[in-house]
Amino acid sequence: MNKKTIAIDMDGVIADIETHLITFYKEKHGIEISREGIQGLSEEKAFPIKEDLHSIVNSKGFFRTIPVMPDAVESLRLLQENFEIFIVSAAMEFPVSLGEKFEWLKEHFPFIGWENIILCGSKRIINTDYMIDDHPKNLDSFTGKPIMFTSFHNTEKENYLRVNTWKEAVAFLHQTL
Amino acid sequence: MNKKTIAIDMDGVIADIETHLITFYKEKHGIEISREGIQGLSEEKAFPIKEDLHSIVNSKGFFRTIPVMPDAVESLRLLQENFEIFIVSAAMEFPVSLGEKFEWLKEHFPFIGWENIILCGSKRIINTDYMIDDHPKNLDSFTGKPIMFTSFHNTEKENYLRVNTWKEAVAFLHQTL
Incomplete structure (x- = not known):
């Protein structure tokens, strides 16, 4: 399967x-x-x-120089055993970021292949089973199961299943297996 | 609608x-x-x-210097009146192309906004009503209506609705309205 x-x-x-x-x-x-x-x-x-x-x-x-979120590398490596992971980033608003985001991923997440990277504008036509995002605008139009990753700017939003850390995200996704 | x-x-x-x-x-x-x-x-x-x-x-x-396909600019402008167009290019295999493809689109197709541009690896998670592509591997996994754009390398493939030119593509799409 x-x-x-x-x-x-x-x-x-x-x-x-x-x-x-x-x-x-x-x-x-x-x-x-x-x-x-x-x-x-x-x-x-x-x-x-x-x-x-x-x-x-x-x-x-x-x-290119953004620090990696705590536990993100280990969590994605772990999730990759049971899920197919796509990195989907709304990068088009900042064209300078296109090459830099690719290089950053290659450095910190070398186990994510280029086939599984998507740099886009709107995320409206992305079709996966789950989406983990901090922006309600990306989750609003999503047709799979949306998961909100806590960020300072979304703490007041109540519409979505919320995870506060990568450990919580992994725990939630593992119990869906 | x-x-x-x-x-x-x-x-x-x-x-x-x-x-x-x-x-x-x-x-x-x-x-x-x-x-x-x-x-x-x-x-x-x-x-x-x-x-x-x-x-x-x-x-x-x-x-950055690829010529534009004949009739592509006028055709996309025309189609945009009745359809929402997303440019979806498998660019990740060639990271140098990321910024160049964005600049090329801005020059030749300035009426396509950054929200509607997607540079990806695999196209497997793209969800639109139609996909126009010359590569069977991109059309194979597509869940909407696939349209094969004729290219020298696909002339022997019979699996998909085929258009040979942009005029044919516009004619087909207009009769679906």
Whole structure:
């Protein structure tokens, strides 16, 4: 039997963009952003220099140097034994990120083959059994089982099954087997 | 009502890779490859310096400079009135192509927004109403209505509804409305 398929997002799910932006704001602007203080805020409100936020994430090297989310590597390796994993990232808004995201995956997740990587705009035409994402807009149109990965900006959203960590995600998916 | 969706391939469908390779072989190697002579041959047999073929298509600038397929621009603009178009290209095998394909689309098809571009490995998890592609391997796993766009390497394949030109593709799709 074919393995069930999981579409896994990058930023906020396997790539720790929150830590990356907090570090960036501190180093570049001397601004301390507290993790507790941004819970429930939109990305624009959490990182308030708005024009700057867009230019930061569109700058060369930004995506290439994002830290990996805790436990993500071990969890995906474990899940791959029982599921087929696709990395599905909405990268088209930031064209500079295309090559960098590919290189980042090759470095940190070398066990994910190029056949299983998708860089897209909208995720509306992605068809897998599960989708793990931090953005409600991606989960809203999904026709399989959506799983929301907790991020500061989605703590107030109640619509989806939620996992707070990769350990929780693995535990949930394993009990579906 | 939502428009029906079409996944449209790039190489061999809106990007004329055959002409591009013929020109390249002539200019680089002085080898004349005749269009008639390669009908029904695989890509590897049609362009026989195999190692070279892989390094050609993976070299900087190759995808950025492919000519546009005849009538593709006008046809996609016309189809967009009645369908939602997604450009879906298997680009991951050639990472250099990622940024170049995005730039190429922006130049030649500026009316296709970034939300509707997908650069992927396998197309197995793409879910649209129609898929226009020249490679049987992409159409085989497709769950919507597959449409084969004629290319030298697929002339012997009989499994799919075939269109030989963009005018034929538009005519077929319009009669489904």
